[in-house]
Amino acid sequence: MDQLLAMRVFARVVESGGFSKAADALNMPRPSVTKLVQALEAHLQVRLLNRTTRRVALTSDGAAYYERSTRLLAELDELEASVGNARVNPRGRLRVDVSSTLADMVLLPSLPGFLARYPDLQVELSIGDRIVDLVGDNVDCAIRGGELEDSTLVARRIAELPWVTCASPDYLRRHGTPATPDDLARGHFGIGYLLAHSGRVATLDLARGDERLTLRLPHRVLVNDAQAAVVAACAGLGVVQTLRFMAQPHIDAGKLQPIVEHWSGSPLPFHVVYPQNRHLSARLRVFVDWVAELFAQHPYTRPA
Structure with missing residues (x-):
């Protein structure tokens, strides 16, 4: 054997x-x-x-x-x-945990270029919004948004992505276009988004200079997927606050319109995280470098 x-x-x-x-x-x-x-x-x-x-x-x-x-x-x-030719031509399987939105909009469209550069690598994407145990689930790395809580992981910050608050032109014709947070708080509906890690409905957080506001808009639709929330907003079901890179294709197509643009949430940091005992992997190193490069160059994720 x-x-x-x-x-x-x-x-x-x-x-x-x-x-x-x-x-x-x-x-x-x-x-x-x-x-x-x-x-x-x-x-x-x-x-x-x-x-x-x-x-x-x-x-x-x-x-x-x-x-x-x-x-x-x-x-x-x-x-x-870590030895020999593998430093130049890394090989083997790389398991990556990523949200469905990042996979669909950022990683998968660009992955052919990465695999062409490293033909001996095999990438397995674990797609979902739940926080996985990288060691327990045998995952090499994950791309995560927000501040990190697990101090046992190695992290590389790859981007800070801005938020945008928007609604469809049809919704705004029916409900009016709010110019201020006070306008938004009166007579407007939000798209309810259920947070996977807490089970709570996300608030709408606005910032202008040192001012911070949190709104809880009533909702008639509740979803547990970020991309579904954007689609619901495009259908005229309410106001959505989402990351700019998710909304921008729909804004460009005229399906969504930014509102209260002088107020926005604090940019959301994104990191590639991986267990400390995997920091010597050549295949992991080239993937992390590629993801950082991808976020820096992608038209919807690079800093404005």
């Missing part, structure tokens, strides 16, 4: 949720995947997986082995990436 290969196959079975999906991802015959995992269990003399006809699940021994083995595999990958 090739123990290192068996460990990699076992990890992929766990991550994909089944033998067939792991075989497809690894481009291996399913019987080979099954035999490698069985051989690993025989070598360790423990059962790693409970199998049913519909799914596989880790045993307690399997969960402990998966956690330790994936860290070992990551360290081996980093060791290979």
Whole structure:
């Protein structure tokens, strides 16, 4: 048995949720995947997986082995990436956690250029708004907005993105165009946005110089996705406060119109964050550099 290969196959079975999906991802015959995992269990003399006809699940021994083995595999990958030709041509898999909006509007459209530059890299995007445990979920890095709370992560600030408050021309024809926050607070509806980390509805935060205001507009529509909030505003369902890069394509198309422009929220910092034990990875280093370059050059994310 090739123990290192068996460990990699076992990890992929766990991550994909089944033998067939792991075989497809690894481009291996399913019987080979099954035999490698069985051989690993025989070598360790423990059962790693409970199998049913519909799914596989880790045993307690399997969960402990998966956690330790994936860290070992990551360290081996980093060791290979840190020597020789890997510094020039990094290779291997890179797992990145990112919000759906950043993935759709910024990363994915530009990713072909990155992969052309580094053809031996494979990028796996974990897309969602929940805060993942980078170490526990075996994620190499994440792109996060806001101030950071986890001091155990290494962070590189890549941008400070401005906010914009806007509504559709149709909505403004029906409700009037507010010139001040007081106008906005009287007779206007917001798009309710449910924050994933707190379960609360986001407030509308405005700033002008040293003045700070927080408004809670009534809403008739509540969503839990930032891009859906922008789409709802385009449909005339209310006022939305969102990051400028998300709204700008719709502003350019005439679907949204900025309002109370002299009042805006404080710019939102964005960072690439990664666990401290992965800072030597060549593939991680080139990705972080590329993301910083991308944000600096992207027409909707670079500083105004």
